[in-house]
Amino acid sequence: MGLEEPGFSAYIPLAYPSPTRFLEVLxxxxxxxxxxxxxxxxxKPKYDGPTIRKAHIGALEALGEAEAGGRLLSFLETAARILRNSSVPYVLMTYYSDHRQRVTSLLEAAGNLGAGCVLFPDLLFDHYDHMQDYIEGSREAGMKPCFFASSRFPHRLLAELSRRDPLFIYMGLQPTTGVELPIGVARNLALARKLVGEAYLLAGFAVKRPQDAQGLVRAGASGVVVGTALLERLEKEGPSEMRELACRLRKAVKEASMA
Amino acid sequence: MAIPLKWYNISADLPRPLPPLVDPLDDGGSRIALLTRILPSRLIDEEYNLSRYIPIPPEVVASYHRIGRPTPLLRAESLERRLGVQGRVRIYYKYEGALPTGSHKINTALPQVHYARLDGAEEVATETGAGQWGLAVATAASIMGVRAKVFMTRSSYEKKRARRVLMESLGAQVVPSPSELTRAGRRALEKDTRHPGSLGLAITEAVEHVLSGDGRRYVAGSVLESVITHQTVIGQELLDQLPEEPDYMVACVGGGSNMAGFAYPAIGLRLRGEGFEKTRFIAAESTASPRLTRGEYRYDGLDSGLVLPLARMYTLGRNHVPPAIHAAGLRYHGAAPSLSLLRSLGLIEPIAYNQEEVFKAALLFARSEGIVPAPESAHAVKAAIDIASRSRGDTVVVFNLSGHGLMDFESYEVILRNTGGESLG
Incomplete structure (x- = not known):
């Protein structure tokens, strides 16, 4: 699976706001x-800000919390079928801490369902010694690995990750999703680009406006992912307004490479 | 020797990534989002900077000149003779006590107050234990024309009168913590009217004060990565000054800014394979707050009231209330995330000392070198003396004398009274 470059990605928690509406949103x-x-x-979505945290809780409640684990995967099958039919690729994101005991089976399931990779944002921070297992497990499941990096990250490791032929390296521009702090994100992204060479560099966390997304591509991002802004638009104004924002974001990303 | 023009950010060279600050997930809010109302904007940017080196603003470089940087590196020849190790062991110390506020703390007070002023703040607020940090903030605030409010742990407020008077002389308002001014303070006093205070609680009070009014910014004495990065002026100067590569580099640890500032530039060279391969990095802490030797490496609150985000660090628990020791600057429950990571990887070796043995070493150092060390810094003196005394072959020890003890005379008075001013060999 290859990713469009420059590319725009929408982040949505599975089954949010409800299983039925999730499929409509998709x-x-x-x-x-x-x-x-x-x-x-x-x-425990520990790197997520209030909006996405609330969405996670809402999704779990909608699925029936006690049996959410099993229902999630079966519901993912439905979502994956829709995505396969639409030929829009997808990747999965989840916390390694949630799946420590069953990472291999999760990777196998994700591979079988056509995911491009499984992104574990906490893998390198809290489970560093499992990185190699993750890479091998991903490849065995027919996927590439993908990695999450932050704005304080070892340079040598960033360069090394780029040599592991990842689907992408996700740069978390802010400390948590949806929360915008006064951080020189373009500076950090430009440096990350130098360190990762030609690897697909996906930028995310608190990207809200089309001009911001465009600026990130100009600073070196291969793609931009937006979650909180879309979920807030969905909550406040509905699916068509959310789609309108997504279209403007995508257009801005595409135009960045033409400027 | 020139003053460094850049701070060194060790995150760029760490063997593995630094676990980020996170929200506690205990409610629908975000402590991380609150940071924009608490910290100076530019400090937040530095907290999340990918660069290996961060340019020091010209105004801050100028203020470093003004306070007398660079500080000297001195050879402790009298101490070597007193220990009977001359000719075999060479002991050096970087003397941050030579700065006008008497400790290294001014190195980060200046940029942080400068950044607060850039945000339009009219007041900065902070916590202090022994008073070194509070005095540094009071000094920086007076130079830069903003007000300062300092929440001083009650045990120090009552015992460290000299620094309190100096802070007030510089125009700062000094409040004993726990205080009646904040909810966190009132809660602590309800539980214990004689609460001695802790740095974790004083931080909560200072942050609560900042959040309760406009035109205020909190300035942090340690622990935050941006703050400890400011202290790397010490270690960068040291690299230019050292006549030989040491076998040991030693510093005391409270929150970690002193150890980090002193050792990180050298550790960075080691991590990049550019030197200091043989050097051991020793963190000396107090047995009263032994977070590196006996703490757990896990996520915990930076402050006791959980107003700030959680950090993954060695911690004794954010509600740890240590005994009221003289080295009040070491009475913090955790250690900076990067220092904790390095400790977990074995690159930093911690050792804890009790107050009595530390003061014994402090007096020996004073009577050899003519400098009375701050009680906190005396932990590094003790470690350096131990290493030198035990050493069998040719050994080089360098430690950071992060502050003098001229304003800790109450502590020395107590110690001298208890020991009868005994000769220490």
Whole structure:
């Protein structure tokens, strides 16, 4: 699986706001999305800000919390079928801490369902010694690995990750999703680009406006992912307004490379 | 020797990534989002900077000149003779006590107050234990024309009168913590009217004060990565000054800014394979708050009231209330995330000392070198003396004398009274 470059990705927690509406949202976003990042809802989404945390809780409640684990995967099958039919690629995002005991089976399931990779944002921070297992497990499941890096990250490791032939390296521009702090994100991204060479560099966290997304591509991002801004638009104004924002974001990303 | 023009950010060279600050997930809010109302904007940017080196603003470089940087590196020849190790062991110390506020703390007070002023703040607020940090903030605030409010742990407020008077002389308002001014303070006093205070609680009070009014910014004495990065002026100067590569580099640890500032530039060279391969990095802490030797490496609150985000660090628990030791600057429950990571990887070796043995070493150092060390810095003196005394072959030890003890005379008075001013060999 290859990713469109420059590319725009929409992040949505699986089964949010409800299983039925999630599928509607997915279909609404298909025309304006190069690839989806589907989040598996977590009880402890530790790198997520208030909006996405609330969405995770909402999704778990909608699925029936006690049996959410099993229902999530079966529901993912339905979502994956829709995505396969629409030919929009997708990747899964979930926390390694949630799946420590069953990482291999999760990777196998994701591979079977056509995911491009499984992104574990906490893998390198809290489970560093499992990196090699993750890479091998991903490849055995027919996927490439993908990695999450932050704005304080070892340079040598960033360069090394780029040599592991990842689907992408995700640069978390802000400390948490949806929360914008006064950080020189373009400076950090430009440096990350130098360190990762030609690797696909996906930028995300608190990207809200089309001009911001465009600026990130100009600073070196191969793609931009947006979650909180879309979920807030969905909550406040509905699916068509959310799609309208996604279309504008995608257009800005595409135009960045033409400027 | 020139003053460095850049700070060194060790995150770029760490063997593995630094676990980020996170929200506690205990409510629908975000402590991380609150940071924009708490910290100076530019400090936040430095907290999340990918660069290996961060340019020091010209105004801050100028203020470093003004306070007398670079500080000297001195050879402790009298101490070597006193220990009977001359000719075999060479002991050096970087003397941050030579700065006008008497400790290294001014190195980060100046940029942070400068950044607060850039945000239009009219007041900065902070915590202090022994008073070194509070005095540094009071000094920087007076130079830069903003007000300072300092929440001083109650045990120090009552015992460290000299620094309190100096802070007030510089125009700062000094408040004993826990205080009646904040909810966190009132809660602590309800539980214990004689609460001695802790740095974790004083931080909560200072942050609460900042959040309760406009035109205020909190300035942090340690622990935050941006703050400890400021202290790397010490270690960068040291690299230019050292006549030989040491076998040991030693510093005391409270929150970690002193150890980090002193050792990180050298550790960075080691991590990049550019030197210091044989050097051991020793962190000396107090047995009263032994976070590196006995703490757990896990996520915990930076402050006791959980107003700030969580950090993954060696911690004794954010509600740890240490005994009221003289080295009040070491009475913090955790250690900076990067220092904790390095400790977990074995690159930093911690050792804890009790107050009595530390003061014994402090007096020996004072009577050899003519400098009375701050009680906190005396932990590094003790470690350096131990290493030198035990050493069998040719050994080089360098430690950071992060502050003098001229304003800790109450502590020395107590110690001298208890020991009868005994000769220490």
């Amino acid at each position: 279909e609404a976003l298909v025309p304006c999305t190069d690839f989806f990042e589907i989040g598996l809802p977590s009880q």
